[in-house]
Amino acid sequence: MSDARSDILARIRHASACLPEAEVKLALSRLGAGPSATLPHPDLAIAFLTNVLKNQGTVDIASSRSEAVVVIGKYLYEHHRSRKLVAGNDARLAALPWRDAGLLPRFGEAESGELAALSYAVAGIAETGSIVTCTGRNNPAANNLLPEDHIVIVALDDLVERYDEALDALQSQRPRGINVISGPSGTADIAMHMVHGAHGPRRWHVVLLGHVPADCVEHAQALAGLANERQAEPLPDA
Amino acid sequence: MYWSFDLTPTQGVVDHLAATVILALSATPLRLVQQKDSQPRMSESQQPQASQRFQVHLFVTCLADLFRPSIAFNSIALLEEAGCDVTVPMSQTCCGQPGYNTGDYEATVPLAKQFIATFEGADYVVAPSGSCAGMITHHYPRILEGQWHERALDLAARTFELTQFLSEVAGLKRPIEQRSDVGSVTYHDSCAGLRELGIQTQPRHLLNTLCRADLKEMERTDVCCGFGGTFCAKMPELSANMASDKLEMAQASGATTLAGGDLGCLMNLAGRAKREGIEIEVRHIAELLAGDLATPAIGESSQS
Amino acid sequence: MTISSNDFIAQSVVALQEAERLRTRKELGKHMPALRTRAVEEFGDFEGLREHVANVRQHALDNLDYYLPQFEQQAIDNGNQVHYARTGAELNDLVLSICQRHNARKIAKGKSMVTEETELNHHLERAGLEVVETDLGEYIIQQAGETPSHIVGPALHKPEAEIRELFLDKHPLGPRELEDPPAMVEEARSVLREHFLSADVGIVGANALIAENGYSLLVTNEGNGDLCANLPNILIVCTTMERVLPRARDAAALVRLLTRSTTGQSISCYTSYYSGPRRQDDIDGPLETHYVLLDNKRSDILASDYKDMLQCMRCGACLNHCPVYIGAGGHAYGSVYQGPMGSVLTPLLSSLEESHTLPSACTTCGRCAEVCPANIPLPDLLRDLRHDESRSKLGSGRWRVSMKLHAWVSQHPRLYQLLTGLGVRTLHRMGRRRGGFSRLPFASGWTQERDFPAPQKDTFMHQYRKQAAQDE
Structure with a gap:
């Protein structure tokens, strides 16, 4: 648009090879994707849960949608003695059997001071222990960030091994924003002391939905070097 | 407990030169290399026979030359124990690191060429210093061009630091005499x-x-x-x-x-x-x- | 208080005397390398990853004439406005004019080294705008009126007690304890939350720009970047053109390297990709989004022998591993970029005249190059900058002449051996009894801090020659 643009582009052309497009594309295609991280366990679910725990998250597993709602209810009760929850306008969330846990989220955008938000991830990444959400109507960005607790459901079928797989899968959809979340908000800016809840959620809880062996959480805890901490606490019934 | 003194002006001139050499020498230039498998890899068949002794030219390094000749004498003893014929080229001086590391590449180039000319007749060049050996293997090729660049690469392939040479090439294994206890x-x-x-x-x-x-x-x-x-x-x-x-x-x-x-x-x-x-x-x-x-x-x- | 980069030596001496801060830096120098090492070991083929990303970035820089326009077109298609700035001043003016067009009063800012480089905050504040840094470290130094001491942890130099005093002073919240870091973080969280909710404009940086889809990548652990990028009505992404990567998967590969090198994490807590403004059905997000792409001499660097430096991903690993940085502290560098990467970048972005001391602030130990995720040969670049310094005769004349003299004498072996023999024998006679010298004229740099070990009785060459003569 401006002189600055043409100046800068001219200077770059001067310093570049100025190859024809076909040659650039060919050179790029030869570069491949590069190695990804070694998984802590060959089983995708166990690897994913292990890395979530390493990222200071907490985990639950649920073999059915009904069970997922129940564990979320327990989580809310345990941390907030509350049943309040906000969730985006995601059809998958709306369709959960909320009555089974006596819960009913408010669907929409989270506000400051909200206790907990629930997201339904579009993918879970085993390599990094991350969940992926896309900003937009289904999951406003504020829902990831403003509440005290961020609870995320990720379906076993949506787990991928590699980080770049998750991004490549979203290429055609072109969402407004892609949020790869891998832990509660954290900072060590004061005296290198790690504190959670810097700006965003103080806690990050991942519910893996699908048929996985019941002992996979214990397995993941062992691999993450954790004793049975939160998961071992007796929870009141919802 | 150490003493202080002032030098007379005539001593000062000598000392200035010495000090220049002293302070400037043996910096630690660097270019990253992949860590290679550095386990000694010497097979029995490679043990030197009487007929095939290693012909080694010792680069004394100027710091050892000036301040600690015992390093060079002991290096010779170790190399000889390991089955090497050791030659000390008498026209050697300095590899040029001081100038190189202060950025004076122009002053380094003639020293690099002089070094190559002095040592390139050797089968192996061994130096009791990693930084001096590294100067030759990594940095000479970087500052020399054309035919000199090729000669630098050729010499680099035959240049070793002392412990590297003793364990990887010469395979010095057994103490030949009872060593004193080093603690x-x-x-x-x-x-x-x-x-x-x-x-x-x-x-x-x-x-x-x-x-x-x-x-x-x-x-x-x-x-x-x-x-x-x-x-x-x-x-x-x-x-x-x-x-x-x-x-x-x-x-x-x-x-x-x-x-x-x-x-x-x-x-x-x-x-x-x-x-x-x-x-x-x-x-x-x-x-x-x-x-x-x-x-x-x-x-x-x-x-x- | 502006520190000149050429005051490095004097400033480092001051920093060495600040015992508590020095202790903190030494902790950093122990702790961060250990975290990185563990992360690298757990990864697996880290060398392969490093090489892959270096190749990708090399390809991107070699073909920036292709990828930058591609990114621009994609970003425009995504609904962004793309601006170019040749200099820091142009970037500052562009950002200010966007803010003024929207009658903005408050700006929430994420961590951005580019805007530190251009001193954007001062520019906006002079025009009457309120700028709030939201990264906790940046917020702390903004409140304290200081400059960053570390490109990743800008406030790492400040001890806990100083931050407590700062918050008690700056936040009008009545008497309270703020007994520990969690309490301080809690207070900053509530203060900054209000700013996020009331800001008119968000400004963030970018860790990468993706040419194939026009997205930008931002990594944070606090989540402040996402809040800046999503809550205010206007978003401005300030970054530099060498951040362009060809593909989304390249950004993933970059993140794998970056966070392991920075904090030893396998990924940061919030790794976000932004495409542009709010869409039709969205219930949040900015209404208008801008990219401001800064050159500020980077196109010169691209055409120079220092091109590799453009691969720097600002991870801070070279600072954490540099014993000179640990000793001197970040402020001594007199630049927003410190440590080895700063000692290369500062002269290139300003001028060698203004910062020729920095390339010498290095023992060429090579630990930085060993850990640099971008495989930048930092010691070689620093030495090459010394070469430039030497050619333009900027540094100490005494050193330059000494080096010339040394090289000349070394080219004359007989003279060399005569002079060194004289010097060594003299020093030996004077030093043998005590074993060394506590003071030597012309060597005060050495003897100021350490004794000088006395040489053995004669040079090796003389002794060897004598021995050979006797043997015959």
Whole structure:
């Protein structure tokens, strides 16, 4: 648009090879994707849960949608003695059997001071222990960030091994924003002391939905070097 | 406890030259190389026969030449034990690191060419210093062009640091005579040797097999001692802070001797130890491997 | 208080005397390398990853004439406005004019080294705007009126007690304890939350720009970047053109390297990709989004022998591993970029005249190059800058002449051996009894801090020659 643009582009052309497009594309295609991280366990679910725990998250597993709602209810009760929850306008969330846990989220955008938000991830990444959400109507960005607790459901079928797989899968959809979340908000800016809840959620809880062996959480805890901490606490019934 | 003095003007001239050489020498230039498998790889079949002895030209290095000839004499002894015929080219001076590391490439090029011309007739060039060997293997090719670049690469392939040569090429294994007890030793990995040449296991392996040294590793052996050639004189406070940290870790290891493969680092550490009143013997690895404990440690009095 | 980069030595001496801060830096120098090492070991083929990303970035820089326009077109298609700035001043003016067009009063800012480089905050504040840094470290130094001491942890130099005093002073919240870091973080969280909710404009940086889809990548652990990028009505992404990567998967590869090198994490808590403004059905997000792409001499660097430096991903690993940085502290560098990467970048972005001391602030130990995720040969670049310094005769004349003299004498072996023999024998005679010298004229740089070990009785060459003569 401006002189600055043409100046800068001219200077770059001067310093570049100025190859024809076909040659650039060919050179790029030869570069491949590069190695990804070694998984802590060959089983995708166990690897994913292990890395979530390493990222200071907490985990639950649920073999059915009904069970997922129940564990979320327990989580809310345990941390907030509350049943309040906000969730985006995601059809998958709306369709959960909320009555089974006596819960009913408010669907929409989270506000400051909200206790907990629930997201339904579009993918879970085993390599990094991350969940992926896309900003937009289904999951406003504020829902990831403003509440005290961020609870995320990720379906076993949506787990991928590699980080770049998750991004490549979203290429055609072109969402407004892609949020790869891998832990509660954290900072060590004061005296290198790690504190959670810097700006965003103080806690990050991942519910893996699908048929996985019941002992996979214990397995993941062992691999993450954790004793049975939160998961071992007796929870009141919802 | 050390003394101070002022030199007369005539001594000053000599000393200025010496000081220039002293302070400028043996910096630690670097270019990252992949850590190679540095385990000694010497098979029985490669053991030298009487008929095929290694023809080695020793690059004394100017610091050893000037300040600690015992390093060079002990290097010769070790190489001969390992089945080498050792030649010392008498026209050798300095590899040019001081100028190179201060950025004076123009002054370095003639020294590099002189070095190549002096040494390229050798089968092997061995130097008791990782930074000097690294200068030849990594940095000569970087500053030389054309035919000289090719000659530099050719020489680089035949140039080794002492412990690297002894363990990887000559396969020095058995103590030929009973060594004296070197006691507990902690080894400082000098930066250029470690990162340019991958020297880490070789000196330790030799200390174990040749002298049965009681090796006591200090924390973070890979951190610089603060010598850095001219750095130590240009930024003395920072350099001393690094040397003090290194000495603290060496002391914490419980070893009575601090060994290394580069005299520049060792002079820096020995000098700082003296200044701070830290009791630790600082020695070059060639002296320990050859069992030469009669020579006073670096910075110690040579008159009892 | 502006520190000149050429005051490095004097400033480092001051920093060495600040015992508590020095202790903190030494902790950093122990702790961060250990975290990185563990992360690298757990990864697996880290060398392969490093090489892959270096190749990708090399390809991107070699073909920036292709990828930058591609990114621009994609970003425009995504609904962004793309601006170019040749200099820091142009970037500052562009940002200010966007803010003024929207009658903005408050700006929430994420961590951005580019805007530190251009001193954007001062520019906006002079025009009457309120700028709030939201990264906790940046917020702390903004409140304290200081500059960053570390490109990743800008307030790492400040001890806990100083931050407590600062918050008690700056936040009008009545008497309270703020007994520990969690309490301080809690207070900053509530203060900054209000700013996020009331800001008119968000400004963030970018860790990468993706050419194939026009997205930008931002990594944070606090989540402040996402809040800046999503809550205010206007978003401005300020970054530099060499951040362009060809593909989304390249950004993933970059993140794998970056966070392991920075904090030893396998990924940061919030790794976000932004495409542009709010869409039709969205219930949040900015209404208007801008990219401001800064050159500020980077196109010169691209055409120079220092091109590799453009691969720097600002991870801070070279600072954490540099014993000179640990000793000197970040402020001594007199630049927003510190440590080895700063000592290369500062002279290139300003001038060698203004910062020729920095390339010498290095022992060439090579630990930085060993850990640099971008495989930048930092010691070689620093030495090359010394070469430039030497050619333009900027540094100390005494050193330059000494080096010339040394090289000349070394080219004359007989003279060399005569002079060194004289010097060594003299020094030996004077030093043998004590083993060393506590003071030597012309060597005060050495003897100021350490004794000089006395040489053995004669040079090796003389002794060897004599021995050979006797043997015959």
